């Protein structure tokens with residue numbers, strides 16, 4: 001694991017190359033500040049734009065539209081963005097493959113590591129899970145919004161996943177756009193869902209997770225009453241993902 005001290009800070013390239021039309025932004029806001037660092041054995045890009053409590057996350061490396069959406073949106077909105085620096089959905093942790101959205105509990109991480117690395121020995125797995133347990137508090141302290149702040153994770157999906165996948169395990173469902181079931185919001189906070197339920201976008205509420213602990217971040221947040229939203233859109237739909245992010249920031253300040 002590279003020490004956090006190896007992180008480097010730089011003015012984001014996008015800010016540096018900002019078009020004249022964006023000059024007014026510079027007068028009202030500091031440049032978004034970008035750095036690379038290692039947390040819980042995973043390489044991250046951290047972008048800070050002012051001190052607002054909004055936190056954006058792109059966790060799956062193969063979800064390129066979500067990365068673009070997060071990088072564009074954090075330039076226009078105060079808050080912080082965290083991006084897993086990877087080209088693939090899975091990251092390598094101690095030489096083993098792991099879905100980073102399964103690392104938020106020991107139980108979920110163990111199931112995922114065993115599934116993705118069937119030949120790994122018990123000793124190796126146990127050491128890796130112990131390490132994750134030791135790193136998790138610092139990871140969550142860095143990534144999570146301050147109390148009451150909103151956490152927004154951008155995801156992209158393929159044809160096998162949609163609001164219909166989540167509806168049966170959700171407490172409430174709002175489906176005003178049935179023609180685009182792969183584009184939807186997944187909330188852990190009922191007050192936030194109430195606002196979305198009066199809005200134009202597909203949404204589900206999962207504030208009482210049942211079944212097995214899968215180690216996902218939405219489950220971690222639901223169990224702790226943290227305000228969290230998954231912004232799911234089909235791969236490639238950048239305009240729709242930005243539209244949803246902008247709507248969230250306006251509707252859920």
Ligand SMILES: [Zn+2]
Nearest residue numbers: 060063155156
């Ligand atoms: Zn994803």
